[in-house]
Amino acid sequence: MSLLSPPLPLLHSFSSTVATKSTVSRISTTPSKLRFSVVNATPKNGNSGDEDPSFNPFGFVTDNPSSRSAIQLPESPAEDGNVGQMLYRTEDKGKEYGSTIKSGKLRWFVRETGSKESRRGTIVFVHGAPTQSFSYRTVMSQMSDAGFHCFAPDWIGFGFSSKPQPGYGFNYTEKEYHEAFDKLLDVLEVKSPFFLVVQGFLVGSYGLTWALKNPSKVEKIAILNSPLTVSSPVPGLFKQLRIPLFGEFTCQNAILAERFIEGGSPYVLKNEKADVYRLPYLSSGGPGFALLETAKKINFGDTLSQIVKGFSSGSWDKPTLLAWGIADKYLPQSIAEEFKKQNPQNVKLQLIEGAGHLPQEDWPEKVVAALRAFF
Numbered sequence: 001m002s003l004l005s006p007p008l009p010l011l012h013s014f015s016s017t018v019a020t021k022s023t024v025s026r027i028s029t030t031p032s033k034l035r036f037s038v039v040n041a042t043p044k045n046g047n048s049g050d051e052d053p054s055f056n057p058f059g060f061v062t063d064n065p066s067s068r069s070a071i072q073l074p075e076s077p078a079e080d081g082n083v084g085q086m087l088y089r090t091e092d093k094g095k096e097y098g099s100t101i102k103s104g105k106l107r108w109f110v111r112e113t114g115s116k117e118s119r120r121g122t123i124v125f126v127h128g129a130p131t132q133s134f135s136y137r138t139v140m141s142q143m144s145d146a147g148f149h150c151f152a153p154d155w156i157g158f159g160f161s162s163k164p165q166p167g168y169g170f171n172y173t174e175k176e177y178h179e180a181f182d183k184l185l186d187v188l189e190v191k192s193p194f195f196l197v198v199q200g201f202l203v204g205s206y207g208l209t210w211a212l213k214n215p216s217k218v219e220k221i222a223i224l225n226s227p228l229t230v231s232s233p234v235p236g237l238f239k240q241l242r243i244p245l246f247g248e249f250t251c252q253n254a255i256l257a258e259r260f261i262e263g264g265s266p267y268v269l270k271n272e273k274a275d276v277y278r279l280p281y282l283s284s285g286g287p288g289f290a291l292l293e294t295a296k297k298i299n300f301g302d303t304l305s306q307i308v309k310g311f312s313s314g315s316w317d318k319p320t321l322l323a324w325g326i327a328d329k330y331l332p333q334s335i336a337e338e339f340k341k342q343n344p345q346n347v348k349l350q351l352i353e354g355a356g357h358l359p360q361e362d363w364p365e366k367v368v369a370a371l372r373a374f375f
Contacts, residue, residue, distance in 0.1 A: 094134050094276030095160065097141070101153075103187045105169055106180055109160035110188065111137065111152040114144030121219070122190055123375065125152035126207035128200010128226065130237070130257045130291050131358065132159030134276050135199075138364035139371070146372050148195075151188055155203040156180055157290025159280055165289075172293040174303070177206045178213065185217075192217040195375050199224035199360065201238065202294050205303050212310035215318060222321040222371055225264075225328050225357050228311075228339040230304045235260070235330050241295035251288035254281040264357030266327045273361075312342040320347045321374040323367055325355030348374070 097111040111133050123143060125136040133152035140150035154161040157172060164170040170180070196218050198207040204226050211218050227234075237260055241247040250256070257277040258269055269277070280287040310316060320343070324336040333351065340347045350370050355362040 096137050103184045107162045109154040113140045114149035118149035120147040122149045122194040126198045128204025129202035135361045139360045139367050142368045163286030163290045166293045173297050174206050178210050193219035195220050197222045209306050220319045224323050224359050225325050225331050238295045241292050247292050251292040264329045265362050266356050322349045323370040325352045325359035327356040330357050
């Protein structure tokens with residue numbers, strides 16, 4: 001190979017297997033998930049600091065089973081695993097129940113199940129970074145079967161929604177996210193008060209601060225695994241994104257979303273699911289730079305202080321459910337317990353065994369059961 005040959009980290013992987021019998025044993029398989037128990041492997045320490053090896057940007061070819069298998073060279077040279085081939089394979093995936101909605105100058109991708117005449121009310125599902133509304137597809141489908149009208153938008157800059165260049169109509173600040181969300185709710189004709197479900201980091205936190213500024217619009221709120229206290233750890237990915245130049249490199253890793261999901265979960269994503277989380281980042285550099293701007297603009301301390309103060313006793317009186325995946329590698333169960341202690345009269349904690357950072361992806365059936373009982 002010539003010394004001038006460019007590296008192609010996203011197109012090839014080293015010759016290595018996804019797992020061996022000595023490292024992975026299958027527990028059970030269901031239509032919605034494939035579970036593994038990892039043994040005799042180097043354990044992750046669960047910390048969110050920069051030293052966490054799960055966020056080594058130079059190791060993304062081999063540190064993730066679903067990503068690795070998706071980009072290995074197949075035997076057939078005609079399917080050589082390049083970006084174009086992967087885009088062709090995935091371009092029509094992951095848009096279940098969705099359509100594009102124009103709101104002002106922005107275009108939102110919004111999933112919708114049920115109808116306006118649904119007898120039990122409207123639920124709006126809000127995702128966190130660096131994922132998308134795809135994570136709610138099973139939950140919202142089953143909730144509409146139970147009589148709810150459900151919406152799940154991709155935040156601006158994420159999934160299949162618009163990714164404006166910063167400085168040209170959208171700057172990825174909390175204020176702009178709140179204003180854009182208000183306009184979207186008007187376009188969707190969501191009647192207040194409605195049920196709100198929030199999960200995750202960055203834009204997930206903005207979903208919570210939006211609720212605090214609009215309590216009259218929220219009838220009940222369910223919070224899945226999200227940073228809720230000032231002691232909540234910040235995952236290494238978001239720290240890396242805030243480092244000059246290094247952040248620009250990190251945000252263009254096309255498999256960062258699936259790596260983040262698997263890094264916080266006891267499970268490995270099936271390839272067909274990983275394809276959907278990967279697709280926006282493969283399609284262009286826009287989603288990566290949107291994530292970069294969002295991570296750079298957020299003030300973690302101020303945002304978490306808003307959440308702690310706003311949801312405490314005497315400030316928040318809306319019924320609140322914490323549906324918490326106890327296998328979360330980013331946010332320990334103690335975060336949920338501490339949050340509940342601040343407002344025990346209005347906050348109910350329900351632990352979801354077997355689920356990690358994205359309970360709606362890891363174990364949607366248990367999330368549906370919790371939401372149906374609560375709403």
